[in-house]
Amino acid sequence: MSKQNGTIELEQVVVKFAGDSGDGMQLTGTQFTDTSALLGNDLATFPDFPAEIRAPQGTVPGVSGFQVHIGNTEINTPGDIADVLVAMNPAALKANKNSIKKGGTIIVNIDSFEKRDLEKAGYETSPLEDNSFEGFNIIESPITSLTRESLKDSGLDGKSIVRSKNMFALGIVYWLFNRPMESTENFLKKKFKSKPDIVNANIKVLHDGYNYAETIQAFSSSYTVLPAKVPPGTYRNIMGNQATAWGFMAAAEKANLELFLGSYPITPASDILHELSKHKNLGIKTFQAEDEIAAICSAMGASFAGALGITTTSGPGLALKGEALGLAVVTEIPLVVVNVQRGGPSTGLPTKTEQSDLMQALYGRNGESPAIIVAASTPANCFNWAFEASRLALEHSTPVVLLTDGYLGNGAEPWKMTTLKELPDIKPLRIDGTEKDYLPYAREEDTGARKLAIPGTKEFEHRIGGLEKENLTGNVSYDPENHELMCRLRAEKVEKVANFIPEQEIIGDANTDLLVVGWGGTYGHLYSTVSKMTQESKNIALTQFNYINPLPKNTIDIFRQAKKIVVCELNRGQFVDYLRAQFPDIKFNQYNKTQGLPFTTIELAQHFDNLLNK
Amino acid sequence: MEETVAPLTHKDFTSDQDVRWCPGCGDYAILSSMKKALPQLEHKKEDYVFVGGIGCAARFPYYMNTYGFHTIHGRAPAFATGIKLANPKLSVWEITGDGDALAIGGNHFIHAIRRNIDINILLFNNEIYGLTKGQFSPTSKKGIKTKSNPHGITDKPFHPGKLTLGSNGTFFARVSDTDPKMMQSIFVMADQHRGTSMIEILQNCVIFNDKCHGDVTGKDVKQDAQLHLEHGKPMIFGKESNKGIILNGLKLEVVTIGENGTTENDLLVHDAHTEDSTLHNMLTTMSLPEFPVAVGVIRQAKDMTYDDGVIAQLEYEKENAKFHSVDELLTSGDTWEVKE
Numbered sequence: 001m002s003k004q005n006g007t008i009e010l011e012q013v014v015v016k017f018a019g020d021s022g023d024g025m026q027l028t029g030t031q032f033t034d035t036s037a038l039l040g041n042d043l044a045t046f047p048d049f050p051a052e053i054r055a056p057q058g059t060v061p062g063v064s065g066f067q068v069h070i071g072n073t074e075i076n077t078p079g080d081i082a083d084v085l086v087a088m089n090p091a092a093l094k095a096n097k098n099s100i101k102k103g104g105t106i107i108v109n110i111d112s113f114e115k116r117d118l119e120k121a122g123y124e125t126s127p128l129e130d131n132s133f134e135g136f137n138i139i140e141s142p143i144t145s146l147t148r149e150s151l152k153d154s155g156l157d158g159k160s161i162v163r164s165k166n167m168f169a170l171g172i173v174y175w176l177f178n179r180p181m182e183s184t185e186n187f188l189k190k191k192f193k194s195k196p197d198i199v200n201a202n203i204k205v206l207h208d209g210y211n212y213a214e215t216i217q218a219f220s221s222s223y224t225v226l227p228a229k230v231p232p233g234t235y236r237n238i239m240g241n242q243a244t245a246w247g248f249m250a251a252a253e254k255a256n257l258e259l260f261l262g263s264y265p266i267t268p269a270s271d272i273l274h275e276l277s278k279h280k281n282l283g284i285k286t287f288q289a290e291d292e293i294a295a296i297c298s299a300m301g302a303s304f305a306g307a308l309g310i311t312t313t314s315g316p317g318l319a320l321k322g323e324a325l326g327l328a329v330v331t332e333i334p335l336v337v338v339n340v341q342r343g344g345p346s347t348g349l350p351t352k353t354e355q356s357d358l359m360q361a362l363y364g365r366n367g368e369s370p371a372i373i374v375a376a377s378t379p380a381n382c383f384n385w386a387f388e389a390s391r392l393a394l395e396h397s398t399p400v401v402l403l404t405d406g407y408l409g410n411g412a413e414p415w416k417m418t419t420l421k422e423l424p425d426i427k428p429l430r431i432d433g434t435e436k437d438y439l440p441y442a443r444e445e446d447t448g449a450r451k452l453a454i455p456g457t458k459e460f461e462h463r464i465g466g467l468e469k470e471n472l473t474g475n476v477s478y479d480p481e482n483h484e485l486m487c488r489l490r491a492e493k494v495e496k497v498a499n500f501i502p503e504q505e506i507i508g509d510a511n512t513d514l515l516v517v518g519w520g521g522t523y524g525h526l527y528s529t530v531s532k533m534t535q536e537s538k539n540i541a542l543t544q545f546n547y548i549n550p551l552p553k554n555t556i557d558i559f560r561q562a563k564k565i566v567v568c569e570l571n572r573g574q575f576v577d578y579l580r581a582q583f584p585d586i587k588f589n590q591y592n593k594t595q596g597l598p599f600t601t602i603e604l605a606q607h608f609d610n611l612l613n614k
Numbered sequence: 615m616e617e618t619v620a621p622l623t624h625k626d627f628t629s630d631q632d633v634r635w636c637p638g639c640g641d642y643a644i645l646s647s648m649k650k651a652l653p654q655l656e657h658k659k660e661d662y663v664f665v666g667g668i669g670c671a672a673r674f675p676y677y678m679n680t681y682g683f684h685t686i687h688g689r690a691p692a693f694a695t696g697i698k699l700a701n702p703k704l705s706v707w708e709i710t711g712d713g714d715a716l717a718i719g720g721n722h723f724i725h726a727i728r729r730n731i732d733i734n735i736l737l738f739n740n741e742i743y744g745l746t747k748g749q750f751s752p753t754s755k756k757g758i759k760t761k762s763n764p765h766g767i768t769d770k771p772f773h774p775g776k777l778t779l780g781s782n783g784t785f786f787a788r789v790s791d792t793d794p795k796m797m798q799s800i801f802v803m804a805d806q807h808r809g810t811s812m813i814e815i816l817q818n819c820v821i822f823n824d825k826c827h828g829d830v831t832g833k834d835v836k837q838d839a840q841l842h843l844e845h846g847k848p849m850i851f852g853k854e855s856n857k858g859i860i861l862n863g864l865k866l867e868v869v870t871i872g873e874n875g876t877t878e879n880d881l882l883v884h885d886a887h888t889e890d891s892t893l894h895n896m897l898t899t900m901s902l903p904e905f906p907v908a909v910g911v912i913r914q915a916k917d918m919t920y921d922d923g924v925i926a927q928l929e930y931e932k933e934n935a936k937f938h939s940v941d942e943l944l945t946s947g948d949t950w951e952v953k954e
Contacts, residue, residue, distance in 0.1 A: 037948075038950050040950060183948065227952075230952055231952070232951075232952050232954045233951075234952075235950050236949040236950075237948070246943070246944065249940045249943070250940050253939065253940050258700065260696065262692075262696060280927060280928050280932070281932050282932075282935070282937065282938070282939070282940065283928060283932065285699055285700070285924065285928065287696070287699060289692060289725075290721055290725040291721060293722075294689065294695075294722050297685065297686075297689040297693045297696065297722075298692045298695050298696035298699070299696060300685075300696060301665075301683070301692065301694060301696025301697040301698075301699075302697065303696075303700075304683055304693070304696075304697060305663070305696070305697040305700035305701045305704065306701060309696065309700075324686060324689065327685060416952075417949070418944075420939070420941050455661070455681035455697070455704055456661055456703065456704060457660055458659075458660045459660070460660070461659065461660060462681065462682075463629070463631075463681070463682035464682070464684070465666075465676070465684025465685065466686055467684065476676060
């Protein structure tokens with residue numbers, strides 16, 4: 001921490017905006033994030049909101065939060081605990097009492113601490129008046145009344161005026177962290193293009209909040225976080241679901257195919273459907289089907305007819321798609337299924353994150369039904385994994401399940417953009433039209449995959465379907481030995497994918513005392529913890545899996561070299577069981593969490609320390 | 615230069631697979647009529663796609679020498695939708711049965727029709743589950759005894775025509791598997807219709823529900839039991855061609871020409887093209903013994919197809935696009951440069 005012109009320079013800070021689900025906290029948090037991203041900070045976000053659109057107002061279950069971690073160093077997690085909390089009501093304060101650092105700053109909207117507000121939050125007396133928050137720097141700001149005052153001459157109705165109060169809170173935080181307001185002003189101008197009075201009102205309130213913070217002298221100083229030292233290039237802030245959508249668009253362009261999405265709305269995956277639906281100008285076809293099953297079936301129909309067919313869903317939707325996915329396995333047509341995982345089983349925790357669909361993705365179908373499984377590990381690399389999933393599906397004529405999760409999908413981070421030139425070409429496995437006597441189920445030597453002939457291609461008429469196929473011809477066959485052969489050929493085709501993917505990497509020393517193993521969306525928390533412990537001279541290393549089925553070929557070598565292994569995942573041990581089945585001679589420890597929340601680096605570090613000291 | 619090729623014949627559409635329906639099954643006649651109908655159409659052979667769900671009927675694609683996809687139970691409309699949207703030039707035929715389309719696939723069936731996607735649906739209605747060996751289906755008549763309800767079924771049946779019209783269907787036809795000529799002409803009209811063309815085929819399951827349509831399709835009764843509807847023609851039927859349909863108040867009524875001063879001029883003239891489906895509904899619902907059963911094209915109304923709408927929107931957006939490539943999209947909006 002250093003002081004410069006009355007401003008304290010911070011290496012990193014965690015800010016959390018919390019309020020009622022109608023208070024606009026997601027928008028406020030996103031604005032703070034985007035502004036910080038444009039300033040060049042590295043960052044990670046964690047939006048955390050209830051499953052109900054408007055849970056009972058003012059209650060703890062109705063609290064919506066947005067946490068953002070910004071820094072001038074590498075940031076890989078949204079932070080375990082906030083340095084600054086904005087609490088728009090008592091419920092927001094109550095819900096976050098363990099999410100704020102001891103001694104941290106809490107900005108409360110004191111106008112919403114009336115008796116009735118306290119009761120709704122389940123407080124008998126104000127927590128600000130007893131010693132519940134002793135030792136915290138509480139800034140009591142009359143945010144609602146100052147917003148009313150600010151807009152009393154605006155001509156807006158009372159409801160619209162009060163709705164602008166989140167901009168007042170954002171103004172306060174902008175001053176506190178020395179952020180410019182232009183980016184938010186531009187956002188407001190665009191968002192409310194047809195309502196200039198709303199634009200003006202919001203901008204005025206934003207500035208009034210900023211000026212209020214400067215004037216009240218409640219803050220001993222303001223802070224800044226300088227740009228992060230990151231590789232040169234062009235950056236943008238990107239959310240995981242958006243990155244997923246763009247990755248598919250890039251893949252379709254590199255494969256020179258039309259992109260077809262069949263989807264049915266489901267939290268937290270719907271944003272991929274929304275994003276792709278915006279880009280009809282690039283020839284993308286999106287089909288909102290009547291249900292999850294029709295969604296995958298339409299994508300398979302499109303794939304059969306020559307498009308890059310994809311479908312997006314979350315856990316319960318994957319369950320519904322299981323039968324159709326089996327048909328993609330047996331017919332060997334390309335397909336990508338995205339599962340943005342959420343807490344389960346059943347409806348479970350729709351807005352919370354979890355990694356508990358791994359077994360479903362691997363085995364949740366009837367029969368011997370192998371599919372390629374890959375997982376993204378950061379919000380931005382959802383782009384790369386959507387691209388890679390498409391490449392594998394098209395070049396190996398098989399369905400691929402891409403696992404992301406609610407944390408990745410809704411989280412944001414700066415992304416050093418790629419251009420399509422930098423991405424490999426995708427070569428869909430197709431006939432070239434010169435083949436004589438097309439055999440739909442003849443296989444390529446190297447991949448074991450079949451070449452597709454697309455309807456509309458003369459003299460390649462053929463039938464495919466869900467009944468077992470005779471090898472080569474694809475005709476219906478009930479022959480026992482043929483069935484065994486086909487089961488083996490389909491399995492080998494997926495196993496052979498290991499020859500076409502890079503080796504598994506290890507971060508740190510291969511002969512480590514403790515190898516931390518993760519997969520998918522836990523990367524940020526595992527990496528932060530491991531790199532901090534490495535700095536503390538602990539002998540610890542990390543390997544994070546993105547290729548799940550098949551595993552990279554060198555996986556066993558990595559495991560053999562480590563003295564101790566711990567597999568960490570947000571479920572009750574699905575990946576570790578998968579590894580135990582494949583590598584029965586290796587001893588795996590496990591660390592699991594099923595709270596609908598990401599790991600914290602604190603809990604991980606404690607657990608790793610225990611293992612190292614054992 | 616235009617390629618000159620010999621016109622297609624029904625043989626061109628015969629696949630090399632043995633047809634495995636039961637001897638005497640009505641499906642054979644439908645298959646044969648289809649192979650004869652397709653050469654009358656203007657598509658190239660490689661542009662036909664047959665899609666089946668699950669059931670006896672759904673095996674149909676294996677027997678056609680065209681592109682074909684035998685899919686999963688009830689979901690064929692969704693596959694057909696994806697195929698048509700991906701390549702609107704294709705002529706897409708979905709072959710389904712009463713269980714496949716109206717039980718497990720009821721949802722997809724009504725939604726395909728609601729959207730009016732330009733595909734053809736052939737519903738082989740034998741009022742029974744054949745492939746699973748004789749359970750009742752959603753069209754089985756109330757009271758009949760089946761393996762899965764030996765005491766007589768208590769369900770009320772679905773009516774495929776009413777369901778089609780209730781889903782705002784633009785094309786509905788009904789034909790018997792015993793009438794190959796009418797099948798051919800209806801298949802041709804269905805393909806020429808822009809939108810979802812739904813054809814109910816009164817099909818006989820010789821094993822599990824033999825003669826279930828016998829009182830409508832039987833050789834000796836059919837002239838009195840069927841009213842063949844043709845657009846623009848008066849509704850006449852009967853062995854003597856002397857019976858007809860009139861509208862009396864809000865109800866249809868059977869009359870005899872020459873009795874009570876009734877002449878042919880009093881009869882309803884079939885208007886398949888009218889947008890209002892009220893009369894189509896009434897005609898679709900006519901049943902024995904009070905009425906003959908309507909066959910032929912009952913409704914053929916013009917409306918925007920789903921695929922045309924999708925393509926038109928896509929073309930409009932392309933013309934008015936801000937971005938023309940993914941690269942342009944990636945660099946759009948708020949970005950920042952980090953220098954060395």
